[in-house]
Amino acid sequence: GSDLPMSDLIVGFGLVLVLEGMLWAFAPDMARRLLEIASETAPATLRTSGWIAMAAGLVLVWMVRG
Numbered sequence: 001g002s003d004l005p006m007s008d009l010i011v012g013f014g015l016v017l018v019l020e021g022m023l024w025a026f027a028p029d030m031a032r033r034l035l036e037i038a039s040e041t042a043p044a045t046l047r048t049s050g051w052i053a054m055a056a057g058l059v060l061v062w063m064v065r066g
Contacts, residue, residue: 012061
């Protein structure tokens with residue numbers, strides 16, 4: 001079916017950690033600046049961005065996993 005096995009969810013979470021870790025390892029100044037920008041951004045804008053990112057991620061997973 002279209003259900004993702006638990007192992008796929010764990011792998012997805014692991015990939016998020018790898019990507020986030022790469023940002024901090026290779027560009028800590030940029031990561032710090034992104035946090036500063038986020039702290040100055042309105043909560044509603046951050047929330048909207050989060051919903052858009054989640055929707056894009058779901059579409060991507062749906063397209064790949066069919």
